[in-house]
Amino acid sequence: MSSSADTHCPYCALQCAMTLTKVPAPDAAAAPVVVGGRDFPTNRGGLCKKGWTSAELLRAPSRLGAPLVRSADGVLREAGWEEALDLVAASLRGIRRAHGADAVGVFGGGGLTNEKAYLLGKFARLALGTSRIDYNGRYCMSSAAAAGNRAFGVDRGLPFPLDDLDGADTILLLGTNVAETMPPFIGHLAGAQAAGGLVVVDPRRTATARLTDDGRGLHLQPMPGTDLALLLGLIHIVIAERLVDLDYVAARTTGYDAIRRNVASWWPERVQSATGVPALTLRRLARRLASGGNVVILTGRGVEQHVDGTDTATAAINLALLLGLPGRVGSGYGTLTGQGNGQGGREHGQKCDQLPGYRKITDPEARAHVARVWGVAPDDLPGPGVPAVELLQSLGEPGGVRALLVHGSNLVVSSPNVANVRERIAALDLLVVCDFFLSETAALADVVLPITQWAEEEGTMTSLEGRVIRRRRAITPPEGVRDELWILAELARRLECTATFDVDPELVFEELRLASEGGIADYSGIDYAMLDRGDAAYWPYPRGGTGTPRLFADRFAHPDGLARLVPVSVRASAHPAPHPGELTLVTGRLLEHYQSGAQTRRVPELADAQPEARASLHPSTAERLGVADGELVELVNARGAVRCRARLTTDIRPDAVFLPFHYGDEQAANLLTSDAVDPVSAMPEFKTNVVQLARLIELEVTA
Numbered sequence: 121m122s123s124s125a126d127t128h129c130p131y132c133a134l135q136c137a138m139t140l141t142k143v144p145a146p147d148a149a150a151a152p153v154v155v156g157g158r159d160f161p162t163n164r165g166g167l168c169k170k171g172w173t174s175a176e177l178l179r180a181p182s183r184l185g186a187p188l189v190r191s192a193d194g195v196l197r198e199a200g201w202e203e204a205l206d207l208v209a210a211s212l213r214g215i216r217r218a219h220g221a222d223a224v225g226v227f228g229g230g231g232l233t234n235e236k237a238y239l240l241g242k243f244a245r246l247a248l249g250t251s252r253i254d255y256n257g258r259y260c261m262s263s264a265a266a267a268g269n270r271a272f273g274v275d276r277g278l279p280f281p282l283d284d285l286d287g288a289d290t291i292l293l294l295g296t297n298v299a300e301t302m303p304p305f306i307g308h309l310a311g312a313q314a315a316g317g318l319v320v321v322d323p324r325r326t327a328t329a330r331l332t333d334d335g336r337g338l339h340l341q342p343m344p345g346t347d348l349a350l351l352l353g354l355i356h357i358v359i360a361e362r363l364v365d366l367d368y369v370a371a372r373t374t375g376y377d378a379i380r381r382n383v384a385s386w387w388p389e390r391v392q393s394a395t396g397v398p399a400l401t402l403r404r405l406a407r408r409l410a411s412g413g414n415v416v417i418l419t420g421r422g423v424e425q426h427v428d429g430t431d432t433a434t435a436a437i438n439l440a441l442l443l444g445l446p447g448r449v450g451s452g453y454g455t456l457t458g459q460g461n462g463q464g465g466r467e468h469g470q471k472c473d474q475l476p477g478y479r480k481i482t483d484p485e486a487r488a489h490v491a492r493v494w495g496v497a498p499d500d501l502p503g504p505g506v507p508a509v510e511l512l513q514s515l516g517e518p519g520g521v522r523a524l525l526v527h528g529s530n531l532v533v534s535s536p537n538v539a540n541v542r543e544r545i546a547a548l549d550l551l552v553v554c555d556f557f558l559s560e561t562a563a564l565a566d567v568v569l570p571i572t573q574w575a576e577e578e579g580t581m582t583s584l585e586g587r588v589i590r591r592r593r594a595i596t597p598p599e600g601v602r603d604e605l606w607i608l609a610e611l612a613r614r615l616e617c618t619a620t621f622d623v624d625p626e627l628v629f630e631e632l633r634l635a636s637e638g639g640i641a642d643y644s645g646i647d648y649a650m651l652d653r654g655d656a657a658y659w660p661y662p663r664g665g666t667g668t669p670r671l672f673a674d675r676f677a678h679p680d681g682l683a684r685l686v687p688v689s690v691r692a693s694a695h696p697a698p699h700p701g702e703l704t705l706v707t708g709r710l711l712e713h714y715q716s717g718a719q720t721r722r723v724p725e726l727a728d729a730q731p732e733a734r735a736s737l738h739p740s741t742a743e744r745l746g747v748a749d750g751e752l753v754e755l756v757n758a759r760g761a762v763r764c765r766a767r768l769t770t771d772i773r774p775d776a777v778f779l780p781f782h783y784g785d786e787q788a789a790n791l792l793t794s795d796a797v798d799p800v801s802a803m804p805e806f807k808t809n810v811v812q813l814a815r816l817i818e819l820e821v822t823a
Contacts, residue, residue, distance in 0.1 A: 123141070123142045123594075124139050124140060124141040124142065124594070125139070125140050125142075125575075125592040125593065125594035126138075126139050126158060126590075126592060127139075127140060127574070127575065127590070127591050127592045127594065128160075128581060128583075128589055128590075128591060129167065129170075129171040129174060129460075130174055130231070130460060130573070130574035130575075130719075131170050131171065131174070131460055131714050132301060132302045132458060132459070132460060132714070133277070133302075133456075133457035133458055133459060133460055133461070133462050133463060133583055133584040134162050134163060134282075134302040134304060134305055134583065134584060135162065135460065135581055135583040135584075135589055136157070136160065136162060136163035136166070136167050136168075136171055136304055137157075137158035137159065137160030137162070137163060137165075138155055138156060138157060138158050138167060138171060138174075139155075139156040139157075139158045140153040140154070140155060140156075140175065140575055140594035140595075141153060141154045141156060141594075142594055142595055150179060151175040151176050151178060151179060152175070152178055152179060152595050153175045153178065153575060153594050153595060154175070155167070155171065155172055155173075155174060155175050157171075161281065161282060161283050162282050162283075162304065162305075162583065162584075162585070163304035164304070164307060166303070166304040166307070167304065168302070168303040168304065168711070169711065169712055169725070169726060169729075170712070170713075170714055170720060170723075170726065173723045173725050173726060174574075175575065176723050176724075176725075177556065177573060177719055177722060177723065178573055178575055178576070178595070180557070180722050180723075182557050182558065182722055183556055183557060183570075183598070184555065184556060184557060184558060184562075184568065184570035184600075184601070185570060185598055185599075185600040185601065186198045186199070186200075186570065186600040187199045187200070187201055187203075187204035187567065187568065187569050187570065187600075188204075188558075188565075188567070188568040189203065189204055189207060189566070189567055190565070190566045190567070196558075196563075196565075196568065201602065204567055204569065205607070205610050205611060205614060206614065207567060208550075208552055208567055208611060209611055209614035209615055211523065211549070211550045211566075212224055212248070212523055212550070212611075212615065213615065215522045215523045215549055215550065216248075216249070218522075219522050221248060221249035221250045221251075221502070222250050222251055222252050222502075222505075222521070223250075223520070223521060223522040223523065224248050224250045224252065224521065224522070224523045224524075224525070225250065225252040225253065225511055225514075225515070225521035225523070225524045225525070226240065226243070226244040226248070226250065226252065226253040226524070226525045226527070227253075227254065227255060227256070227508070227511070227512075227524060227525070227526045227527070227529055227531065228240050228241075228253065228254070228255035228256070228465070228470040228527050228528060228529065229255055229256050229257075229459070229465065229527055229528020229529040230255065230256055230257040230260060230261070230458070230459030230460065230461055230462040230465040230466070230528070231459050231460045231461055231465070231528045232461060232465055232470075232527060232528045232604070233461060233464075233577070233579030233580060233581060233591060233625070234461065234464040234465075234467075234468060234579065234580045234581065234582060234588070234629065234632060234643075235579045235580065235605060235625045235628040235629055235632065236527070236528075236579070236604050236605060237255075237461065237464065237465045237467075237468050237469065237470050238468040238469055238476055238628060238631075238632045238635070239604075239605055239608050239621065239628055240253075240469070240470060240527055240604075240608065241253065241468060241469020241470055241474075241475070241476065242469065242494065242619070242621070243608045243611070243612060243621070244469075245469075245501055245502055246494060246496065246500070246501075246612075246617055246619045247608075247611065247612040247615050247617035247619070247621075248615070249502060250502060250505070251472070251502035251503055251504060251505035251506075252472075252505045252506065252511055252514075252521055253469075253470065253471075253472060253505055254470070254471060254472040254505065254506070254507050254508040254511050255465065255466075255470040255471065255508070255528075255529070256459070256508070256528070256529040256531075256534060257459065257462055257465055257466045257470070257471070258471075258507050258508035258509070258801075258802060258803065259425070259508065259534060259535070259536075259803070259804060259806070260421065260457075260458045260459055260462055261277070261455070261457060261458070261459075261462050261463075261466060262507075262798075262801040262802060262803045263424040263425070263426070263429030263430045263432075263433055263798055263800075263801040263803040264277070264419060264424050264429075264433050264455035265466060265801070266430045266433075266798075266800045266801040267430050267431075267433035267434045267436075267437055267455075268433075268437070268455065270434070270684060270686060270800075271434060271437045271438075271441070271683055271684050271685075271686060272437075272446070272671075272672065272676045272677055272678075272683055272684075273676050273677030273678035273679075274478075274640055274671065274676075274677035275466070275478070275640075276463065276586040276641075276659070276671060277454060277455050277456065277457040277462075277463055277584045277585070277586065278454040278455075278456075278457075278584050278585045278586065279446070279452060279453075279454060279586070279670065279671035279672055280452050280454065280585075280669065280670045280671070281585055281587075281658075281669050281670070282305075282308055282584070282585050283308060284416075284449070284450060284452070284670075285308040285309065285311070285312075285416060286308055286310070286311050287311055287414050287450050288311055288312050288317070288413075288414045288415065288416045288450065288451070289311070289312060289315045289317050289411070289413035289414050289415065290312060290315070290317035290318075290319065290408055290409060290411065290413060290414070290415045290416070291309060291312040291317065291318055291319065291415075291416045291418065292319045292321070292405075292409065292415075292416070292417045292418065293318070293319065293320045293321065293322075293328065293418050293420070294321045294347065294351075294417070294418065294419045294420065294422070294423045294436060295321065295322060295347060295419060295420045295421060295422020295423035295424065296322075296328065296418065296419070296420025296421070296422060296456050297322065297324075297326040297327065297328045297420075297422075297708065297709065298328055298420075298456065299326065299327035299328040299330075299331060300326065300327050300328070300709060300710065300711040301458070301709050301711075302456075303711070306328075306331065309331060312337065313331060313332075313336040313337060314336070315413075316335055316336060316337060317337060317408065317413075318331055318332050318336055318337030318338075319332070319337055319338045319339075319340070319405060319408070320332055320337065320338075320339050320340070321339075321340045321342065321347065321350065321423075322339070322340075322341065322422060323341055323342060323343065323344045323706060323772070323773050323776055324341075324706065324708075324736075324771055324772050324773075324776075324778060325339065325341065325770070325771035325772070326771070327711070329341075338401070338404075338405065338408075340397050340401065340405070341396070341397070341773060342395040342396055342397050343394075343395055343396045343704075343773070343775065344695070344704040344706055344773070344775075344776050344807065344808045345426065345694070345695030345704065345807070345808035346394055346395040346396070346695070347422075347423040347432050348428055348431055348432040348435055348688065348690050349386065349391055349394040349395055349690050350391060350394075350395045350397060350402075351432065351435035351436055351438075351439055352382075352383050352386040352391070352435060352688075352690065353383075353386045353387075353388055353390070353391030353395070353402055354402060354405065354406050354409070354439055355379065355383045355386070355435065355438060355439050355442060356383040356384070356386040356387060356388070356391075357388060357402060357403055357406035357407075358406050358409070358410060358439065358442055358443065359379075359380055359383065359442070360387075361403075361406065361407070361410075363406065363407070363410035363443070364376075364442045364443070365442065365443055365444030367444075368441075368444030369441070369442060369444070369685075372441075372444075372447070372676070372681075372682060372683060373441050373682055373683045373684070373685050374680075374682045374683075374684060374685065375684055375685035375686065375687070376442075376685055378685070378687045379438055379442070379685045379687055381687075382687035382688070382689070388402045388403060394690075409439070409443055410443055414450035414451050415443065415445055415451050416445070416451055416452055416453070416454070417436055417439060417440045417445065417452075417453045417454075418453075418454050418455065418456055419432075419433050419436050419454075419455045419456070420455070420456045420458075421458060421708075421806075421807075422708070422807060423436070424455070424803065425803060425804070425805070425806035425807045426694065426695070426798065426803070426805055426806075426807055426808065427694050427794075427796050427797060427798050427799075427803075427804075427805045428688075428690075428691060428694040428695075428798065429798050429801060429803045430798050430800040430801045430803070431688035431689070431800075432688075433455065434686050434688050435688050436453065437453055437683075437686075438685050438686065438688075440452070440453035441453075441683055441685055442685075446672045446676075446683065447670075447671070447672035447673050447674075447676075449670065449673075452672075456584060457583075457584040459715070460581060461581045461582060462584075463582040463583065463584060463586060464580070464581060464582030464588070465582075466478075467582070467636075467641040467659075468632060468635075468636065468641070472504055472505035472506055472507055472511070473504040473505070475487070475490045475501075475635075476490060476632060476635035476636050476639065477635060477636030477637070477638070477639020477640060477641050477642060477643070478636075478639055478640040478641040479639045479640070481501070481503065481504050482503065482504055484498070486639070487501055489635075489637075489638065489639075490635050493631065493634045493635045494619055494635075495619060495620070496619065507797070507802035508535075508802070509535075509536065509795050509797050509802060509804055510802070512531070512535060512541050512544055513540070513544065513795070514544075515544035515545060515547060515548055516544055516545075516546075516547025516548050516549075517544075517547070521548070522548060522549045522550070523548065523549055523550035523551075523552070524545070524548055524550070524551050524552070525552045525554075526551070526552065526553045526554065526561060526565075527554045527604060528554070529561070530555075530559045530560060530561045530715070530716035530718045530784075531545070531561045532545065532560045532561045532564065532784070532788075533559075533560050533561070533716035533717070533718070533781075533782075533783070533784045533788050533790065534715065534716045534781070534790065535790060535795075535804075536790055536793040536794060536795040536804035536805070536806060537759050537760075537790070537791075537793060537794060537795040537804075538760070538788050538790040538791050538793075539759060539760045539791055540759075540795065542564075545561075545564055546564070550566050550567075551564060551565045551566050551567075552565060552566065552567045552568075552569065553565040553567075553568050553569070554568075554569045554570075554571045554604055554607065555568065555569075555570070555571065555718070556570065556571060556573055556601075556719070557718060557719070557722060559716070559718040560716075560718070560784040560785070569602070569607055570600060570601040570602070571601055571602060571603065571604050571607070572597045572601055572602070572603045572604075573597075574591060575593070575594045575595055576593060576594075576595055576596065576597035576601075577591065577593055577597075577603055577625070578590075578591065578592060578593050578625045578626070579591045579625045579629075580625075580629060580648075580651065582659070585658065585669075586658050586659050586668075587656060587657060587658050587669075588643065588646050588651065588657045588658075588659065588661075589651065589657075590648070590651040590652060603623070605621075605622070605623045605624075605625065605628060606623045608621055609621035609622070609623050626648050629647075629648065630647070633646065633647070633663075637662070637663060638662075640660070640677065641659050641660065642659060642660040642661060642662050643659055643661060644661070644662055644663040645657075645661040645662050645663045645664065645665050645666075645667070646659070646661050646667075656669065695808050696810065698775065698810045699810075701812060702810050702811065702812055703737070703741070703775060703776055703777045703810070703811055703812070703813055704775060704776045704777070704808050704809070704810060704811075705755065705776070705777055705778075705779060705789075705792055705793075705808070705809045705810070705811045706772075706776050706777070706778045706779075706807060706808065707778070707779055707780070707781045707789045707790075707793065707806055707807060708778065708780060708781070709780060709781070709782070710730050710780045710782060711730075712726040712727075712729045712730045713726060713730060713780065713782035714782070715782070716781075716782060716784070717782035717783055717784070720782070721782065721783075730780075730782075732764060732765065732783065732787060733762070733764040733779060733780055733782070733783040733787040733789065734764055734765050734766065734767040734780075735753055735755060735762075735764050735765070735766050735767065735777050735778070735779050735813065736767045736768075736769050736771070736772050736777065736778040736779075737766060737767070737768065737769075737772060737776075737777045737778075737813065738768070738769070738770060738772050738773065738774040738776075739768045739769075739770065740774050741774045741775075741777075741813075742766060742768050745813060745814065745815060746815055747766050747768075747813070747815045748766070748768075749766060749767065749768040750765055750766065750767075751765065751766050751815055751816075752764070752765055752766075752815070752816040752817075753765070753766045753813055753814065753815055753816060754813070754814055754816050755777065755779065755792060755811045755812070755813050756792075756811060756812050756813075756814075757792055757809065757810060757811045757812065759791065759792055759793070759794070760791030760792055761786075761791065761792075762779065762786060762787055762788065762789065762791055762792060763786050763787070763816065764779070764787050777811065777813055779792075781806075790806075792809055792811055793805065793806050793809050794809055
């Protein structure tokens, strides 16, 4: 007798709908459910390779089935839950007594359900009393969020439903490869393709860029790190050619005169020199964007994961505002959230400066509201902490974090300057990791706690559209694993915290509703019954009100209702030009893998398709360096070295090399990336780091 549950994919923020049908398994290693596509506005029944194979991880042979505790001989050995949690609690108490509450840190993840993200923030601030909490969304959405907050007064990745794209004549994609990162998304690009209006900006000729072939659009291939100059040039043309929607700008924005002065020096020929994109192409694109049809501008990590990422996203917003796009039905600006709950995960307390409902932790009214919900005094809440890179740099340092709890993140693959992160983790007194598998980070832990996977739990997620959706349990989890809500409640009890820590996801969500009420991300009008009926619930959704599928129709979220046009400038120091013999390293994703690869590298079909990292370089570059396709090469800079095989392709510029970031150990791309950060968002510089590349002799490598 089979049963089924309607849920959503465990991977990206598109949150494709799927049905999981439970089937009798012939053996313990077989997948306990069959995945079926389900009709939903974002994916319309389609799934990518990752979604179709997602059930294989539920009974993967390498899945953790009991807590692991590092013994005196340095080996991780199985332990009971009571022993493991007692050890963690005792260690945390001792570290807090010796070094203070901020000696304990928490690192969360953008894949946690809303309930887990909310309770993790509450646990950090009440049970631990620490301000030292941040999450891996700092590596993903922080620049886009900072740009959205300062321009619009609110950060919701897409301020309109995804299917609004279907009617667009022109869609400008900046730094995103949706054809590989979220393949069902490309169905929403068909209208723009048919109109010849799909425009892709990427230094690589990706699968997304190829969607513009045969008259379906335009691919701009700028030099890496020059996106800000390109956008300033487009704004210059829009202003110089009188293409600005002056009525919209006058009625709905402030700051136009400053923008006009700001871009005066970015004439098209100068931008051509800076970016490599022909001036004629820039003019053609600017006129297309100002054509008066339905136009959408979308940004992704390619233009945001930089030390000037906030300014680059801001320039894209400025362009959209000058054209009168935000708030107009069928047009607009948005940013494509990456992680599964990258939107909800940044709204309810995982960020170092934030309380539930996207409230600022420094705001006295916000502190008072959340304190009432939690049953504590406002002064009992710690102040703001420090963002992810600074948090990790403090590990094991005097006055820094001595114990770290990691939830939903693989730090020693996904963090910038990984070699330094590994050193800092080794200096900790205690590392506790919650995971499904022994990831590269879990392998370094003192205690590893095995947790439930998506098909074994209840909860909610918030998609890239700001739509709250239900995650439903399809199967019972293995006996030895536990839900993180239960783990947090058990640790809070052992730490003698008197606040309530419910283990029922629906009860946690009811508390989240109260804590978010009146905030920017107000969920107070949403409940499980509504979601179980399939109601479309877009935040803000106030109690007694309705949801908001489209923001900005009448006003922006600043007190005066106006959007801010914010002048931004190119900093020569942001992206140093490679010296002769050097290449610019561009990092990114592959179709078959997700994030650090901790899950997808364990799926045979996906691992067999992309078993190792390969450095993609142009044939002319390879000829200059004496490198043949498939040969071993080493990429090196002052931070580290990566050894992998070369892949020759004309899809990349001759001055660049591409490396996927899904692999660990000596193939971890982040061995080469800088931990310098954007001054506004604290986003690290992931995308344009300078490297040298050389051929390796196989005998030397294997010796």
